Amino acid sequence: MRSVAGTGPRFQGFPVLREEETTVSGVRVLVGTRKGAFVLSSDGTRRDWDISGPHFPGWEIYHLKGSAADPDRLYASQSGGWFGQLIQRSDDGGGTWNAVGNEFAYEGDAGTHQYFDGTAVPWKFTRVWHLEPSLHDPDTIYAGVEDAALFRSVDGGGSWQELPGLRGHGTGPSWQPGAGGMCLHSILLDPRDEAHMTIAISAAGTFRTDDGGKTWRAINRGLRSEGIPDQDAEVGHCVHHIAAHATRPDTLFMQKHWDVMRSDDGGEQWREISGDLPTDFGFVIDVHAHEPDTVYVVPITSDYLHVPLDGKLRVYRSRTGGDEWEPLTRGLPQEHCYVNVLRDAMAVDSLDECGIYFGTTGGQVYVSPDGGDTWAPIVRDLPAVLSVEVQTLS
């Protein structure tokens, strides 16, 4: 794989498929970085890539995501320490962008949660970590924020309302931040009924609603975390990411601080599936687009050393839904590699031969067009990658 900026079809701003290309499958990879957004486009072969960006240069782009209901509708979370949070929206596949609503006000008395030192501090909005568009309505989108809360917009991002039942969960005052902040980073919408949602917070755990966000339950039974006094407490677990396959929404996969976990009953009970992984610390986890029992993780050395084990960048794949894992190394650096892969920085496409993508804090974005068997960098020298999403276009 190679970057081909300067050759092949070029587009202004974000790439937009030309008319004659609209019948050809392709992919659009949305990359959020510490210093802007990048869009990587290719046809179905995923061999040659067009790279555009940086968009919003100089800003932290924690996440971008396209609507499944309208692939031309994209949303981006743009933030920075100086000037705060913005949400950008594109209605033309990224050709143009407009800032929409950026007011994220907690409902009612914000209350307090625990700080790192165990003291109570007021809830304070910092940034949007994750944007999750509705599967059916391009104007409806959910935002997971720091300090942990869930917001929803039903007007294309123009205005945001908190779903306060989550933060108002009785355990809320005991939630505490992980090292990255007290972030709501994962939002899974049940394709059978979006009133069913599962979210995850670092470091509180996983929560589920079955009534569109009015009420929530902690679903952390089976998790054990050495970093909290009661290792199997109802909440307090540092969940790094969760994923599910669209055809099996009750089967959830989790990369916890330590431990890779699985639930087959919508989170009612979890079991560890770390199996023969060389280390079960990590951030990302994702599921093959066509094989619900094929799961990917990137093991990271430990909680105090956020680099690949032994300097070898290895994706691990389980074809058995966990427990048995194989290292995937072809095309990935197997010496002197000391990057991290952050929690939202892995994605899969849904082409016939499923493509797997991930980005690193060293600025590389890798693709495997064959389900993980072989890998190649799409681009090597971006700013630190915060998130990777992919749209499969036809």
Add this chain to the structure above:
Amino acid sequence: MTTHSVRVVLPAHLRVLGRVDGEVVLAVDGPVTQRSVLDALELRHPVLRGTIREHGTLRRRAFVRFFACERDLSHEPPDDPLPDAVASGAEPLLVVGAMAGG
């Protein structure tokens, strides 16, 4: 009520965001204060709401500074008059991103 023509210089990020080139010139009615200037700025460029002042409280964001006439006005009360030279348009109000790394 007197209308003042006030010049505001924005940092690069906010110029891009507000799609403005160079200085912004605002018509400010009544006393020229941080609040009245920023109110006029946000009215002209709604996209800047929340970027200089926090939503709700309208407090200056921590890493934003206000300079004018070679003085740091960041910690002045928002309803205090800005220097006459700013009110007259002789000098701009500078909105600055604090030197805090980057």
